[in-house]
Amino acid sequence: MAEQGDKGKGGKGSEKKDGMVTEITPQSEDFSRWYLDVVRRAELADYTPVKGCMAIRPYGYAIWELIEHALDARFKATGHVNAYFPLFIPEKLLMREAEHVEGFAPQVAWVTRGGDEELDERLAIRPTSEVIIGTMYSKWIKSWRDLPVLINQWANVVRWEKVTRPFLRTTEFLWQEGHTAHETEAEAQEETMRILGIYKEFAETELAMPVIDGEKSESEKFAGASRTYSIEALMGDGRALQAGTSHNLGQNFAKAFEIQFQGRDKAMQHAWTTSWGVSTRLIGGVIMTHGDDSGLILPPRVAPYQVVIIPIPRGNWQETVLPKAKAIQADLAARGVRVMLDDRDAYTPGWKFAEWELRGVPLRLELGPKDIEKAQVMLARRDTREKLAMPLEGLPDGVVRLLDDIQQSLYNRALRFREEHTQRVGSYDEFKAVMDGRPGFVIAGWCGSAGCEAQIKAETQATLRNIPFDSRGSDARSGPADSPESSARSGQGGGVCVKCGRPSVGDAWFAKAY
């Protein structure tokens, strides 16, 4: 932020004006504090009088809208449709799938009173919607002709949390939850993997956030699922973030909620179902993947403003610079660029530079009388802080190219960071030494036992994030018919468990995680 010091008054980023631009705790000093500072000072979200619930402010919500549109288009292109199901789940219904209720009951908020009446049966506020959607599917699905059912819901859910952090873990959050029903086990598995693939491609293309896709261990899987898959990202402090999950629910929910259909052979059978979701947590992932000590850095594809134009107020700038700035704004907008012209005259250019830097706008465009003389503008990249002049002639195309380059550079940088913070270890001593030292992913063989996994967690705080497909047999993506343990027993992957030395099911990725 110092490099703009010569332009603003003050210009150290600590300049205060209406409390907007204030100092942000450096990442190296306290990453967690840095995160909270960025969230609040970039006006992404704010605390509310409701414990554990945040307000998503317009700038943060605009990021969510871009995420929503990008994902929704991918879901629709693969045959999914949206619908909406009730917020409430009657207690008895929630109790039907044993593992599911065991997993979620401790986190449920209960409605016990409606208007003037005490309710006969408590209503859970959905922590997730398998139960209520499964109940409806049992009404709607009668024949194999009704399958597959491919429904997604954009909704709020509530999970009572003791410790919360904006975007990463809040009592209420926004998400999408897909719920599909299929005729065969193979189709359900295919769907589970299709969605995981969409999540990975989406995270890497739109969020510039590289992720590892793989299968969760038995102890980390979704309550009630047969198999859970996840994408896992690495944050700037070396902690992992589970960024999306896709569950093959087998026939568990179909049996609990009687989702039955008449098959091609006329026999009644239970459907095979899946569910999958990503949430506003992704915004936390974007912040912690790309941000720096000056604040947020947004990948252009999810930046509410990709370019901010800041006119330099010299001389009669309102007659000279401003009209030109407006023309540039119109040209960029016509080219599909999301552009903001900050023509407020109550603020200095230096203050604006710092503010939009803090808010992570990928590209700043400065325009002053001298630039107009030279028929150019000055551009400053948020990611590299490089400044360059660009001729007005052909500006929109140049800006679009630059935005593409920023998007790609952010991805490359994050990937390099992950590679530098991922280490394969051969022994448990080495595992512990690496985990003690600097954070990041550790790759190690694992035997598939929950015991080894739990001991590793207790001794190192590292959890098993997932087992990537390429470390297992070539048929890993098609899904084993049984539980992960069965592939554990088969010793796929070749190596040995870093903890107990038994044959490993494949290379597992471990990390301390959010």
Next chain:
Amino acid sequence: MAEQGDKGKGGKGSEKKDGMVTEITPQSEDFSRWYLDVVRRAELADYTPVKGCMAIRPYGYAIWELIEHALDARFKATGHVNAYFPLFIPEKLLMREAEHVEGFAPQVAWVTRGGDEELDERLAIRPTSEVIIGTMYSKWIKSWRDLPVLINQWANVVRWEKVTRPFLRTTEFLWQEGHTAHETEAEAQEETMRILGIYKEFAETELAMPVIDGEKSESEKFAGASRTYSIEALMGDGRALQAGTSHNLGQNFAKAFEIQFQGRDKAMQHAWTTSWGVSTRLIGGVIMTHGDDSGLILPPRVAPYQVVIIPIPRGNWQETVLPKAKAIQADLAARGVRVMLDDRDAYTPGWKFAEWELRGVPLRLELGPKDIEKAQVMLARRDTREKLAMPLEGLPDGVVRLLDDIQQSLYNRALRFREEHTQRVGSYDEFKAVMDGRPGFVIAGWCGSAGCEAQIKAETQATLRNIPFDSRGSDARSGPADSPESSARSGQGGGVCVKCGRPSVGDAWFAKAY
């Protein structure tokens, strides 16, 4: 539906196949039953095990998505941004604005337990968000420079209802709620009217639903508002539907929630706020404005499928007709038409005709071997049931023109219906006679007193829907500084109250309403 009788097997609309196309109660027999039949059989929504809550099925939700996109674009074009606020409102906060809590408390669902703990303070599930948003605005607004704040939220809300009906009145529903804060009273009034104007234009353009815009009486206004304005539509059974409301909240909420700012004169003052909303109730409005005894009729602009292509399976149709049908589908889609090709071979054309008619698709495109020989398609309009041949050459443009015509025709038809069901009366005897006879709007002078309004309601079941602007003084849209009573006292509008004979504030529109 009989006109397709010669094509389908059975073809009376009562043909059953997987329970999809079954008879719908005729409107004339029981409009309310007809409505429920259409909602369920067109798969717009379904009952759930949660009392008073519906599931919005994909076909119904697709209509909501079109409504959402059309409105959201209008809000953004007028400078509004979206955000998201908590679902929960702590009880003490809800209690702060006296009129507001009096209006909403009887309808609130209460969370009293989270996870394993009994809550110290109950949490209301938002019935509307003035309270929680007002609380945040008091943090965010410090100076006149922070104004206006123009925020909208797309969200679910809960109002505990005793009697519910899908879309029209449900315990949980989806809506948008705008909440704005302004520096001056005049700006707040201008915003209130701007939004009312957007609602009217949106309802008439997109939903083909003519509406009357005007001011609500004191007894019908939003709890806590200074003034409430509404748009009112007339349903096919002659009952009115309040389709959207826009409230000028004065400084009431700003005072209750301490939304204060330093003005240009450096003095602290309270902001002027507004709120406004429309909900999934609009879908009920569309159904009851346009539908007929064969089911739904959707205006093209909010139809999930504007055209359904039904190939006629003669001879080797899969090699001849189907490829051509797919080509037409692609051409129409490229032209921006939402088109569905129903190539399921488990169903007959006759069954498909009835099904898509029931689902209200504006235009059916039939294509058989003979049509291909003649290089044409057969088109059937859902609104007029006219059938016409159209050449393949230039088909997309022809279809777009036809869809525009259907949109306009539906609007014209609904407007004609309203005009035929609106009557001005000069005496209270005449008022009662008309209300006893056939339903619809009755226009009559009103003195502005709640007493006359209540008596009229008790004796005729008709409620005062609103007082349109054009029946009042020319400055009606700018909003009186005081309550409606003040304009009542001034005797604007010229006439006399239909009930008591005192000078009238203007012509009020009365109707039995949903």
